Amino acid sequence: MAYLNVIEIESALRNLAAAYPAMTELIVSPNVSHEGRQVHILRVGTKSNAEVDGVLILGGVHAREWVPPDALVSLAADLLEAYKFSTGLGYGNKRFSANDIRQIMETWNLFVCACVNPDGRHYSQTNDPLWRKNRRPHPSSGNCVGVDINRNFDFLWDHLTKFASDSGVSASEDPCDRNVYRGPLPTSEPETKNVVWLLDMYPRIRWHVDVHSAVPVILHSWGSDQNQTIEPIQTFLNSTFDGIRGRPNDAAYGEYITQDDLHIVETLGNRMNDAVKAVRGVDYGAEQAFGLYPTSGASDDYAFSRHFADPAKTKVYGFTIECGHSFQPTWSEAEEVIREVSAGLITLCLEASASAGSSIPASVPGE
Numbered sequence: 001m002a003y004l005n006v007i008e009i010e011s012a013l014r015n016l017a018a019a020y021p022a023m024t025e026l027i028v029s030p031n032v033s034h035e036g037r038q039v040h041i042l043r044v045g046t047k048s049n050a051e052v053d054g055v056l057i058l059g060g061v062h063a064r065e066w067v068p069p070d071a072l073v074s075l076a077a078d079l080l081e082a083y084k085f086s087t088g089l090g091y092g093n094k095r096f097s098a099n100d101i102r103q104i105m106e107t108w109n110l111f112v113c114a115c116v117n118p119d120g121r122h123y124s125q126t127n128d129p130l131w132r133k134n135r136r137p138h139p140s141s142g143n144c145v146g147v148d149i150n151r152n153f154d155f156l157w158d159h160l161t162k163f164a165s166d167s168g169v170s171a172s173e174d175p176c177d178r179n180v181y182r183g184p185l186p187t188s189e190p191e192t193k194n195v196v197w198l199l200d201m202y203p204r205i206r207w208h209v210d211v212h213s214a215v216p217v218i219l220h221s222w223g224s225d226q227n228q229t230i231e232p233i234q235t236f237l238n239s240t241f242d243g244i245r246g247r248p249n250d251a252a253y254g255e256y257i258t259q260d261d262l263h264i265v266e267t268l269g270n271r272m273n274d275a276v277k278a279v280r281g282v283d284y285g286a287e288q289a290f291g292l293y294p295t296s297g298a299s300d301d302y303a304f305s306r307h308f309a310d311p312a313k314t315k316v317y318g319f320t321i322e323c324g325h326s327f328q329p330t331w332s333e334a335e336e337v338i339r340e341v342s343a344g345l346i347t348l349c350l351e352a353s354a355s356a357g358s359s360i361p362a363s364v365p366g367e
Helices: 006-019 067-085 098-107 118-126 190-201 259-280 299-309 331-351
Strands: 024-028 040-044 053-058 089-091 094-096 108-113 205-212 217-220 286-288 317-322
Touching: 006 024, 006 040, 006 067, 006 118, 040 067, 053 190, 053 331, 067 089, 067 098, 067 108, 067 205, 067 331, 089 331, 094 259, 094 331, 098 108, 098 331, 108 190, 190 205, 190 299, 205 299, 205 331, 217 259, 259 286, 259 317, 259 331, 299 317, 317 331
Parallel strands: 053 108, 053 205, 205 317, 217 286
Antiparallel strands: 024 040, 040 108, 089 094, 217 317
């Protein structure tokens, strides 16, 4: 086996939709990439969009991270086959029963966007293995190509204004920055627009997971500053705190999150990690995203921030899974990482309540 290229990813999604028409829907993204590619999203589940809540799962946001798209295609195929034949699934030493699979397929919709950034993946696989960004042309037809999609979302995007100058926030305003150029405007990129469109179009999406590599770790919001549950005025919406965000261990600012929401994301992160660890003993760990480094414009924070900025929008809990220990491991190792990702994502679906604000169950289904 070898990693899927962008044509094969799209073909796999189309084939799954054709093979399981009663359990899938192939969704066409509205914005084509800079090089003219159109991404499809596979909705997996037996109920309509209006009947049950959803989980949005992203892969391939960063081009050089080759495992996540393959992992998401594999997960979709596993769930569909297991449900069709009323079997369970096993990933290493982690097992899920047939009833677990039925619960996911009949009470959730999984929106699988396996490769958000097809132009970047194609370039990484054919020209520059360590390419991270998309392939946005330079405005002056120069060599400074690409935007980091995971710095382009409309969450504290203007890091020069919003963060302290000594925060070390992982973003750049320089189009020639090889890795973390934020783009000319928030949500400027077609790939970013497609993710925002999905969240807008399917308001019953309640959970968001962006699968990356390779730390490994499972991250939850916020990535902008250390979490605090005491001061609601200390929020990304409050310009009073512009210029002081992002410093660790200071008393001037912490990103507000309610105690209930903090409990939910910490508990779910730990339970996903327990499932990952059960596969073959690798402990990813779970922590707040800020513990890795301060970030702006990331997809997980954007998803969670939407209901703060507009209370009419659905509350969406955001996570990032950083999987494995390298961007492009050998295929035998990639298969192990795919098993870990699959176990973590299935556990999230089993643990997440149909109402995102209700309590977390006391035990892990399938154990």
